Amino acid sequence: MQYIMTFVWSFLLVAMLNYVAGSIVEAPFDFMTGVIVSIVMAVVVLIITAIIPDEAPADV
Structure with missing residues (x-):
């Protein structure tokens, strides 16, 4: 469940960022770019959580 929710939140946040940043620079919205970046972002977050x-x- 942790992996699914990580991808869902990554997808929502990257899609929002893709839409807003694209609107600011007047670029067309590309859905697949958001999906690819969100998958990469989810993998990076999962790797970071595995390392920490x-x-x-311990108290010193």
Whole structure:
């Protein structure tokens, strides 16, 4: 479920960014570019979460 929700949020945020940035520079909206970038973004987020340790640091 974690992987699905990561992709869903990545897709929504990248699609919104793609639409707004495209509107600002008057570029046409390309749906497939948003899908590809959101897949890459989701993979990067999942890699980062796998690298960061879950436990809290020990008190010094």
